Amino acid sequence: MAARDYGQYGGAARALELVGERWALLIVRDLLVGPRRYGELAAGLPRIPSNILAARLKELQAAGVIRRAPRSRVIIYELTSYGRELEPIVLALGAWGFKALGDPREEQIITPDSMTMDLRTAFQPEVAADLPATAYAARLGAAELLIRVDGPSLDVKRGDGPADLAFRAGADIRRLISGEIAPDRAIATGVVEVLHGRGLLLDRFATTFHLAA
Template identity: 40%
Template sequence: METKRSYGQYCGLARALDIVSSRWSLLIVRELLIGPARYGQLQAGLPRISTNLLAERLRELEEAGVVQRQLDTHTNGVAYALTPWGSELRGAIAALVNWSRPLMVSGPKGDSFQPHWLVVAVESLLLGRRFEEPAVAGLEVDGAVLTVKVDEMGSRVVLNESQKPESVFRAEARVILGLAAGMLTIDQAISMGELRGQKRDLAAIFSAR
């Protein structure tokens, strides 16, 4: 078992890193920002993590007060969820996602990818934008559809809603990320994918600044 070490500094950043800087910890938080998940779901969403290491990281995050267990009402089993304090990591993760934009331009390059990861990524890239009118559009990647909803309160991204939006843009992940990050214009993105529906729905979301 890996021994957890501390930076030993009376500094907010150092103490935060004592909790979340271990490998996989923030990726576990990413998964739980989407919603509560069972152990098997977490393992499926974190390719290459060993079952022992996942158990260890969950234990550390539980002990730190970032993660809690709750009843999964669908199976009556155990699910993991962020505590209210753990949910406050959303802003830190959004900042890291925005900081990573230059790293994402080249595409996956053989890295694994799962469409649900875009829920946190797109929400993070849209954070802080001012939307002039309510709008809804779908983003289809590898068969999954993310529904993006915006209004004066901000943005929300939901995976695989039962009712698909009228306007759906299908493209590769790198195109979706480029559009959300503002590195591609609406027209550039559409030329690299397929739009079913109205261009104005995409523009209302991704042209906002």
């Protein structure tokens, strides 16, 4: 039984009973990036109370959305095949919410998993298919990501590595991704600090990752 029961018989109501509780979809979002230990989920959602995290995990597990699995002598949480069906819904919800993003509040942060999913949301595979394979090393707030694009395929991992374009940015990178400002203006105003590969920000990154607000 879901924590919330709308008393209605229908797909939308049932879906919200399963994943509509506060924090539930953000847990799903982070697990779409990859399996996580309990502590990793807590670190990625720093404002979630521990009792709420435990409750949501229990509810999602009971609903068949996630499962607990032993791995290297630790317990990890991962999405089931049923849970992974939420990916296009989470991406579409992210694209919809992107249109309402304003300037970030002082206490709002970028996490590696949230930025990974935002990049997956903004990725334009049909554009990337016509461009050479490119690696981007991005420091986005405290999140350090290595982004590899090869044709219509996107791979985002935590950490650093060899890259054709390396840059730093904060939450204002949304202004570049939304097309609010052009790449050269993003550099000139300090929205993006390019470490090397400046030209690739202009003619590849900004067209490969684009999501109109």
